[in-house]
Amino acid sequence: MLQIQNLIYHYPKSDFQLTIPSLSVEKGERVAIIGPSGFGKTTLLQLIAGIFLPENGSIRVNGREVPLLKEAERRNLRIQEIGFVFQDFKLIEYLKVIDNILLPFRINRKLPYQNGLKSKAQNLATSLGIGDKLNKYPSKLSQGERQRVAIGRALIHQPHLILADEPTGNLDPKNKRHIMHLLFEYSQQQQATLLTVTHDYELLSGFDRVIDLTELTT
Numbered sequence: 001m002l003q004i005q006n007l008i009y010h011y012p013k014s015d016f017q018l019t020i021p022s023l024s025v026e027k028g029e030r031v032a033i034i035g036p037s038g039f040g041k042t043t044l045l046q047l048i049a050g051i052f053l054p055e056n057g058s059i060r061v062n063g064r065e066v067p068l069l070k071e072a073e074r075r076n077l078r079i080q081e082i083g084f085v086f087q088d089f090k091l092i093e094y095l096k097v098i099d100n101i102l103l104p105f106r107i108n109r110k111l112p113y114q115n116g117l118k119s120k121a122q123n124l125a126t127s128l129g130i131g132d133k134l135n136k137y138p139s140k141l142s143q144g145e146r147q148r149v150a151i152g153r154a155l156i157h158q159p160h161l162i163l164a165d166e167p168t169g170n171l172d173p174k175n176k177r178h179i180m181h182l183l184f185e186y187s188q189q190q191q192a193t194l195l196t197v198t199h200d201y202e203l204l205s206g207f208d209r210v211i212d213l214t215e216l217t218t
């Protein structure tokens, strides 16, 4: 599902460089990415999603060479096949929770807006513990609730690949375990690949594999 070779990335005007000689993740595999703050975990997820383009190297997602895709193709790949849970959530403040969850369908015509989609979003929100928040605006939610909206938005279109940047960072221990259980369950049911950046070592035992970025980079 994911193959990276000889990846090099620099931010403009920055000394930071991410170098990954090789990384391969199987379809359906559930992988945690750990490493110290500032080591490039978020940057790696953004490269995989085609938000940033590498200076050098290959990033293949589901057989497609992401850096060679046109910008519109990369955007379509992100919206149709990837569910991205951003560290800062990136919710749309002027849209209600229900419309934030349904956002992938609003911004991409290739995702058909089928009947039943709204009730699917409602069920997903209920399983995430925010079923009573659907008509609220994000500004009225706690950080943990905002995080769960972001997770709902990442799952609603049934992506093959979930890239989750500290998806439990704002949750209490009970909700943390519950949300990770939902992500694992989703991955198992859909045979979706899950790449999760986490600083929470208590959660690591649930993953198929833990990748320490300090051992992967050169």
Ligand SMILES: Nc1ncnc2c1ncn2[C@@H]1O[C@H](COP(=O)(O)OP(=O)(O)OP(=O)(O)O)[C@@H](O)[C@H]1O
Pocket (backbone or CB within 6 Å): 011, 012, 013, 014, 016, 035, 036, 037, 038, 039, 040, 041, 042, 043, 044
């Ligand atoms: N837009 C940017 N421009 C320049 N440098 C950046 C930019 N974004 C991040 N960096 C730098 O790139 C490095 C890697 O950042 P990144 O956010 O990927 O780290 P991280 O491992 O995810 O950290 P954390 O665990 O704190 O979230 C850091 O040194 C950071 O300061």
